[in-house]
Amino acid sequence: MTSNFPVRPPLRTLVACLVLAFSAAAPAGAAEAAEAAAKAPSAAHPPAAVAHQAFEREVDAFLKDYWRLVPEMAVAAGQYAAAAQLPAPTEALRQAQLAFAERWLKRLQALPAKLALDAGQRSDLALLDNHLRGLQWSLSELRSDQWNPSEYNVANGFSELLSKEDFAPLPKRLALVERRLQQVPAYYRAALAKLKEPSPMHLRLAIRQSEGALDTFRSSIPEAAAKAKLAPARQAALLRHNAAAQRSLEQFIAELKALDARQTAAGSGRDFRLGRALFEKSFGYEIQASVDADGLYQRALAEKAALHQKMGALALGLWPQLFPGVAVPTERLDLIARVIDKLSERHATPEGFVDEIKAQIPALSAWVTAHDLLTLDPSRPLLVRETPAYMRGVAGASISAPGPLDPKGMTYYNVDPLDKYSPAEAESFLREYNHWTLQVLSIHEAVPGHYVQLLYSNKSSSKVKSLFGNGAMIEGWAVYAERMMMESGWGSVNGQPSPEMGLMYAKWNLRVVCNAILDYQTHVLGQGEAEAIQLLEREAFQAKTEAKEKWHRSQVSAVQLSSYFAGFSEILALREQLKAAQGPAFKLKAFHENFLSYGSAPVKVVSEAMLKAAKAAKP
Structure with a gap:
């Protein structure tokens, strides 16, 4: 996710x-x-x-x-001065x-x-x-502009304009849409001219997402035009430009498919892997951690071993009630896998999956408030929705948050529909996101994870930190939020820690660790599919569908999978440093709100500031 x-x-x-x-x-x-x-x-x-x-x-x-x-980014941030612009790349x-x-x-x-x-x-x-x-x-x-055609997708800018009801009346927004539509053909012609032996994995992702983007032109824009009740001549002009834009996207897709066929026949195309030098550089700019990529990889390997030990003890305690009279497996990984597999039988139905997520949000909010973990803002709504088609193909769930210049914008919790799966695949998916882990997912994506952190970030006094936020801090906070909730007792039964939730949370935390391992081993060490699946299924206990999709994600992205563990481990280390320094004066809620007040700055930057302030405040 x-x-x-x-x-x-x-x-x-x-x-x-x-x-x-x-x-x-x-x-x-x-x-x-x-x-x-x-x-x-x-x-x-x-x-x-x-x-x-x-x-x-x-x-x-x-x-x-x-x-x-970057007018498309400007629109997402809530700045519309250049919203009609879509220059060719x-x-x-x-x-x-x-x-x-x-x-x-x-x-x-x-x-x-x-x-x-x-x-x-x-x-x-x-x-x-x-x-x-x-x-x-x-x-x-x-130079990913030459080998990653999935970067060329205009759908999000149109969707942003169509949805920004607080910005302007629909007819005015459609005027901007029409001006953007006229630039789409030139945009895709330039995109095709840029490509040089693209990565086959990114090429196929681009085809899939571009086919999803067609819905914007086939449905979203015509429906908005009808809803706006434009004058007949103006509506006809809008739809004419929309049709031309749609044809250009269809031609783009056709050209990508032809290119894919040629590369497949010739066995050509760039390797999707970045390699050590590019990965290290990308890690440095995007993560901005206190360690380099290799240092994080070694940290993740050590944490994986520690989690296996903890999970073995929890699984051993659960074994008698789950498998009465059955001999305990001698291999620790087998023991953990058997217990997780049994517990995973408890999950939502395909039809009730989204409804279960919706029901979790108010419960999580009430818990955060009751346990005085953070101050929430009930005036900013969160809407659970199906992931738009043009965004699918990378992760199964995500948050789409408004920019800091859009104070009334809606935050969306995107969930991929399960209709893409066969019955067996859907069952595998639901076992991965079972009764316990689905709760952790909503903590991560929504409350008190991404949704809450980004609301705080948008209120930061620093425009720079809000607008140019650090991905490792953002993902790290969401992972830290999971730990915070478990430590506060979420998932306990009759006031006692639940070993089932404890084991499933450890499994979830292990996926964060293995994300970083997978990322590094794929792009730096050159591992292939068999080795990746072995890591994910055997050592991270992930269901087959999840492992298959995570391997795909590691091929079409780089460094982002490292951001979760990088940010989380450094936030947790900062908290423990401050607890040790402040002793009884340390207040958890104050730590959370002070940390979030820095916007989405790199954890390293926030740590230096908070530790310095704590030192100065000492009598």
Whole structure:
């Protein structure tokens, strides 16, 4: 399972939707004003205050340019000035993007009075620097624009505009949609021209997701046009442009299928694996942890061994009641697998799967409030829905959250429908997401996981930390939320810890650990399917359907699977450091809310700030 954060994408995704609508000259105003102010501080505006204000103006100037650079991200963030733009991903565009990154790196480095910035602004500056350097690396070295055609998908931008009811009346939004529609044919022509021996795995993912995107043109836009009751001439023009956009997407799909057939016959196409050098670089920019990729891998191997030991003890305790009179297996992994398999018989029906998820949300919210773990915001709704077709094919569940500039936006808990499965596959899926693990899934995705963390992030005083959030922090918090809930007693029976929930939570936590192992072994060590399935089924106790889909996910993504364990292990370490330092003064709720107040900053950045503040507060 994963999460969708439209304004917080991995760098590989960001590059795919970059657009250009600004001149080659750096925008004037903020830097000059900052320099003048720094040279002439007044009594009313001491140097620190001047530097603070200058930096905020510089951030605003950067964002103004950035929204023109990435209008699709701007719409997701709640900024609509360039919502009608959909420039084609040409080579000229890539060169202009590189120039943008270089120009802003120099401009931010030259910002006067940097040393007078407060700690929060210094970390904002570091985040922007990392973001721009990662962008340069993606554009010049990774070059996924050439081998990953799944980056070329326009459906989300249209869906965002159609759903933003608080932004503007439907007729006005459809005017923007119509202008975007006219740019779709050129977009897909440029996308095809970019591709050079794409990875077969990413090519097939692109075909699948693009076929899902056709629903936007076949159904969503015509239905919106009918609902808006446009004048006949305007509706006819909109539908004409929509039909042309649909044809261009259909042609794109046909060309991808033909390319796939040619590559299959020739045995060609880029390996989906990044390899050590690219993986390490991507890990550094995207994860921003206190360890490198190899260090995290070694940490995960050690944690896997510790979890196996813990799970063996829990399984041994459950064995007599589940298998009375039956000899205990001599092999620990066999013992754990047998107990998990038996417990997994308790699960929802295919028809009741989504309803069970819906019922969990209010129960989880009530628990968080009753146990004083966090302050929740009941004014911000969460809607459980089927995952839109154009988003399927990577993970079975996700959160789509509004951007920080969209205060009234809806958060969606996306769940893939089970109709894609055969009866046997559906049974395998439901055993994986059984009575216990389905609860942990909703903790992770919803309360107090992604849904809650992103609401806090959107309220952060730092625009940079909210908009350019760190994926490892976001995923790490969701995994930490699972631990938090278990420690508070969630899943207990008559006030006593439930060994069933204990074992199933450990299994779930093991998947987080094995995500990182799978990611590294696939992209760096070059493991194949047989080795991956052995890890997932034998050592992580995952059902066949889950293991098969996780192997697919490891092929079409890289580094993201490492983010869960990276973020979680560092959040947990920070908590334990603060508990040791503060002793009886440590308050769990205060720790949670203080941590979340930093937006979606890297855990390393938050840790440094919180530990420093704790040290300063000591008498």
